[in-house]
Amino acid sequence: AQTVTQSQPEMSVQEAETVTLSCTYDTSESDYYLFWYKQPPSRQMILVIRQEAYKQQNATENRFSVNFQKAAKSFSLKISDSQLGDAAMYFCAYRSEIQTGANNLFFGTGTRLTVIP
Amino acid sequence: DGGITQSPKYLFRKEGQNVTLSCEQNLNHDAMYWYRQDPGQGLRLIYYSQIVNDFQKGDIAEGYSVSREKKESFPLTVTSAQKNPTAFYLCATKDRGLPNEKLFFGSGTQLSVL
Numbered sequence: 001a002q003t004v005t006q007s008q009p010e011m012s013v014q015e016a017e018t019v020t021l022s023c024t025y026d027t028s029e030s031d032y033y034l035f036w037y038k039q040p041p042s043r044q045m046i047l048v049i050r051q052e053a054y055k056q057q058n059a060t061e062n063r064f065s066v067n068f069q070k071a072a073k074s075f076s077l078k079i080s081d082s083q084l085g086d087a088a089m090y091f092c093a094y095r096s097e098i099q100t101g102a103n104n105l106f107f108g109t110g111t112r113l114t115v116i117p
Numbered sequence: 118d119g120g121i122t123q124s125p126k127y128l129f130r131k132e133g134q135n136v137t138l139s140c141e142q143n144l145n146h147d148a149m150y151w152y153r154q155d156p157g158q159g160l161r162l163i164y165y166s167q168i169v170n171d172f173q174k175g176d177i178a179e180g181y182s183v184s185r186e187k188k189e190s191f192p193l194t195v196t197s198a199q200k201n202p203t204a205f206y207l208c209a210t211k212d213r214g215l216p217n218e219k220l221f222f223g224s225g226t227q228l229s230v231l
Contacts, residue, residue, distance in 0.1 A: 035218050045222040095218055103175060105217045107159030
């Protein structure tokens with residue numbers, strides 16, 4: 001099974017500043033997808049951003065962008081102009097293109113982001 | 118007001134007791150899922166159902182059971198065989214044809230052992 005590693009259990013950022021959350025993964029596949037999910041205090045998981053492995057261009061969604069380094073198997077999330085509402089747990093996830101069924105989505109252990117006013 | 122309703126928000130289980138977590142949706146989604154979340158661990162798939170009257174085991178199904186008698190409902194029973202049930206449980210749904218990451222999640226149930 002693929003493994004997804006988030007080496008930063010906790011991070012903090014000043015409001016309006018930029019923060020980068022790290023994620024690495026291990027796979028032998030060439031076609032796959034990577035995601036960042038946000039889990040706010042309400043505890044509902046929300047899909048933040050999505051990256052296809054075959055695309056070299058890094059995905060962006062407003063203040064959220066990724067740095068996808070396929071050779072290094074690295075997928076970091078950059079949050080610009082941090083807002084208080086960005087405070088949450090962030091999970092990196094991997095989806096296999098080869099494996100079918102619901103078991104093809106793998107989550108990292110999460111990074112808790114605190115935003116300091 | 119469409120969404121997923123998980124109840125109760127907090128649940129306590131005594132030793133040897135079976136407990137059932139409720140998940141109801143009015144999104145008209147075909148697929149429903151149960152995930153377990155432990156501190157310091159990612160979400161792990163317990164069971165999923167792609168259609169009424171059918172369900173499949175996920176990665177950690179031992180000690181759990183489910184049913185899918187109605188499209189709107191996918192209850193999860195934590196049986197006495199589950200020796201470490203304390204965790205946060207998330208229910209999710211997905212519309213047919215969408216990739217697996219396009220999940221809608223409920224607000225979860227925190228289960229604790231007395």
